[in-house]
Each structure stands twice: as structure tokens, then as C-alpha cells.
Amino acid sequence: MRLGPIATLTALWELLLLAAHTGFRLHGPYLNWRRETAFGSDASQQPARGERWHALLGYGRWVHRMKRLR
Numbered sequence: 001m002r003l004g005p006i007a008t009l010t011a012l013w014e015l016l017l018l019a020a021h022t023g024f025r026l027h028g029p030y031l032n033w034r035r036e037t038a039f040g041s042d043a044s045q046q047p048a049r050g051e052r053w054h055a056l057l058g059y060g061r062w063v064h065r066m067k068r069l070r
Contacts, residue, residue, distance in 0.1 A: 003057060011060030018063070 003011065022030050038055065039046045046052065 003061060007061050008057060010064045011057045014060040014063040014067075015056065018060075 018031075019026065022028055025031065038059075039052060047055070
């Protein structure tokens with residue numbers, strides 16, 4: 001599924017907020033846990049970079065939709 005420009009921007013915004021909440025520690029314990037939960041801990045078994053990026057944007061978009069439900 002391809003995201004439109006507004007959906008992409010909102011996804012990036014939510015990911016930026018997540019990074020800010022973790023103090024921009026992109027390899028800190030919380031984001032490492034999120035990454036391992038989503039893609040596994042074995043780097044050789046992880047999807048390609050483009051697929052991971054697409055999944056990350058999808059997660060950002062999902063976070064935005066969940067916040068709108070409040």
C-alpha cells in the first residue's frame with residue numbers, strides 16, 4: 001500500500017515525536033526492543049531496508065490514527 005503525501009508527513013511526524021520522547025537514542029533500549037519485536041534480532045533474517053522503511057512509515061501512520069481515536 002502506497003501512502004499519500006499527507007499520510008507520509010503525519011507518519012514522519014509521529015516517528016519524530018517517538019524519537020524525541022526517547023531522547024533521540026535511536027539505538028537505546030526501547031527502540032532496540034521495538035526493532036527486535038518487529039523484525040527479529042537476527043540481522044540476516046530481517047527484511048530489506050526498503051521494506052523496513054515502509055513498515056516503519058506504516059507504524060507511524062498507525063500511531064497517528066490511534067491518537068485520533070482519543
